[in-house]
Amino acid sequence: MSQLLRHHIEMVTPLTDEEFNYILSHFKARKLKKHAYLIHEDEYVNYAYFVVKGCLKAFSSDSKSGKEFIYQFAIEGWWITDQEAFFRGSKSTINIDCIENCELLAITLSDQEKLGKDLWKYEHFMQVKANWGCIALRKRLQMMIMGSAKERYEQFILQYPHLLDRIPKTFIASYLGMSRETLSRLYSF
Amino acid sequence: MSQLLRHHIEMVTPLTDEEFNYILSHFKARKLKKHAYLIHEDEYVNYAYFVVKGCLKAFSSDSKSGKEFIYQFAIEGWWITDQEAFFRGSKSTINIDCIENCELLAITLSDQEKLGKDLWKYEHFMQVKANWGCIALRKRLQMMIMGSAKERYEQFILQYPHLLDRIPKTFIASYLGMSRETLSRLYSF
DNA sequence: CGCGCGATTGAGTAATTTCAAATCTAGTGG
DNA sequence: CCACTAGATTTGAAATTACTCAATCGCGCG
Numbered sequence: 364m365s366q367l368l369r370h371h372i373e374m375v376t377p378l379t380d381e382e383f384n385y386i387l388s389h390f391k392a393r394k395l396k397k398h399a400y401l402i403h404e405d406e407y408v409n410y411a412y413f414v415v416k417g418c419l420k421a422f423s424s425d426s427k428s429g430k431e432f433i434y435q436f437a438i439e440g441w442w443i444t445d446q447e448a449f450f451r452g453s454k455s456t457i458n459i460d461c462i463e464n465c466e467l468l469a470i471t472l473s474d475q476e477k478l479g480k481d482l483w484k485y486e487h488f489m490q491v492k493a494n495w496g497c498i499a500l501r502k503r504l505q506m507m508i509m510g511s512a513k514e515r516y517e518q519f520i521l522q523y524p525h526l527l528d529r530i531p532k533t534f535i536a537s538y539l540g541m542s543r544e545t546l547s548r549l550y551s552f
Numbered sequence: 553m554s555q556l557l558r559h560h561i562e563m564v565t566p567l568t569d570e571e572f573n574y575i576l577s578h579f580k581a582r583k584l585k586k587h588a589y590l591i592h593e594d595e596y597v598n599y600a601y602f603v604v605k606g607c608l609k610a611f612s613s614d615s616k617s618g619k620e621f622i623y624q625f626a627i628e629g630w631w632i633t634d635q636e637a638f639f640r641g642s643k644s645t646i647n648i649d650c651i652e653n654c655e656l657l658a659i660t661l662s663d664q665e666k667l668g669k670d671l672w673k674y675e676h677f678m679q680v681k682a683n684w685g686c687i688a689l690r691k692r693l694q695m696m697i698m699g700s701a702k703e704r705y706e707q708f709i710l711q712y713p714h715l716l717d718r719i720p721k722t723f724i725a726s727y728l729g730m731s732r733e734t735l736s737r738l739y740s741f
Numbered sequence: 742c743g744c745g746c747g748a749t750t751g752a753g754t755a756a757t758t759t760c761a762a763a764t765c766t767a768g769t770g771g
Numbered sequence: 772c773c774a775c776t777a778g779a780t781t782t783g784a785a786a787t788t789a790c791t792c793a794a795t796c797g798c799g800c801g
C-alpha cells in the first residue's frame with residue numbers, strides 16, 4: 364500500500380529503496396471511517412495527509428450564508444490538508460471529512476522540513492508538487508471565472524470521470540460553485 | 553535595485569553575500585516599455601521574471617467570446633511568467649504585457665534547476681514560494697466562488713490598495729471576473 | 742480645439758439562485 | 772422480503788444578480 368506513495372514521489376524523481384524507506388519512516392498510518400472529520404475548523408493542523416485509500420472533501424462553511432464551499436476532493440494518490448494552517452502553524456479555517464472509509468499517511472511539518480533538509484530529492488519533490496498545485500489551481504480559477512455552469516460541469520466530467528459515481532452530486536455542485544438545482548438541470552438536456 | 557530580489561528571497565531564508573551574488577549571476581536584466589509584450593500566446597516561454605520596477609498583467613483571451621481573463625498582476629517584488637509553459641517547456645497559452653515601463657530580472661528553467669541543485673536554500677525558497685502561491689490562489693478561488701461582485705471588490709481594495717490607482721478599472725474588473733459596468737456601479741453607492 | 746480612451750449610466754436580457762414541493766434511492770430493522 | 776426513513780435528486784416558479792448593448796460623459800494629450 365505504501366507503494367502508492369513511492370510511485371507518487373517517483374513521478375518527480377527516482378528513489379533508492381533506502382531513500383524511500385527513510386521517507387516512509389516519517390509517516391504515520393491513520394484510518395478513518397466515513398463521515399469522520401480529519402481536520403476541524405478552529406483547531407491546529409498538525410499533519411499533511413497522503414490518501415492511500417478512500418475519498419475526502421475539504422470545505423469551508425460561510426457562517427453568514429450557511430453555504431459550503433468545497434475547495435478540494437482527494438482520493439488515492441492525492442494529498443490533503445489545510446495548507447495555510449499547516450505551514451503557518453495557525454488554526455484551521457476549513458474542515459475536512461471522509462466521504463468514504465479512509466486510509467491515510469500522515470506527516471508533521473517538522474518531519475517534512477527535516478526530510479527536505481536530509482534529502483534534497485524530497486525538498487525538490489515538494490517544490491514540484493507545489494508548482495503543479497499552482498498550475499491546477501490557476502486552471503480551475505480560469506474555468507470558474509470564464510466558464511458557464513454547463514462548461515464547468517463538462518470540464519469536470521472530462522477531468523475527473525472517475526469521481527462522478529463516487530461523490531454525491533450535491534458536493535460536486537458545491538465544488539463547481541453552483542447550486543445543486545442548477546447542476547441537476549444541466550444534464551436534463 | 554537587485555537588493556529587492558535579495559530581500560525577497562531572504563523572507564524565506566537568509567543568504568550570505570556570496571550566495572546571493574551567485575544566485576544573481578544567473579539572472580539577466582531586461583527592460584520593457586509600456587504596452588510591450590513580455591510573453592505572447594503560442595510562443596515558447598524561456599524565462600520566469602522577477603519584477604524590479606513597473607507593473608504587468610497576465611491574461612488569456614477566449615477566442616470564442618473575445619473576453620479577457622486577467623489571472624495576475626505583478627508589481628515590484630512579484631514574479632510573473634506562464635508557469636505551466638515555463639515548467640513543461642510548452643507553448644504559452646497566455647499573454648503578459650506591461651501596464652507601465654518595466655525592469656525585470658529573468659532566469660531560465662535550466663538555470664533555476666541548476667541553482668536549486670547547487671544551493672539547497674534556493675530549492676527551498678522555490679518550494680516555499682510555490683506553497684505561498686497555492687495558498688493565495690485558494691483564497692482567491694474561494695472569494696470568486698463565494699463572494700458577490702461587491703464583496704470581491706471590497707476584498708480587493710483591502711488586499712491591494714496600492715494597485716487601485718495604478719491599474720485601469722477595466723483591468724481590475726477583468727481580474728475580479730466581472731464586467732467593467734458592474735464594477736463601476738459598485739462604488740456609486 | 743478635437744481626438745480617443747476610460748469610466749459612467751440606463752434599459753432590457755440572460756443566467757443562476759432561492760424557496761418550496763415532489764420524487765427517488767439505499768440502507769435499516771422487523 | 773417489506774415497510775420506513777433519511778438523504779439525495781429533481782422539478783417548477785419567482786426573484787436576483789450580473790451581463791450586454793448603446794449612449795453619454797470626462798479628461799489628458801497632441
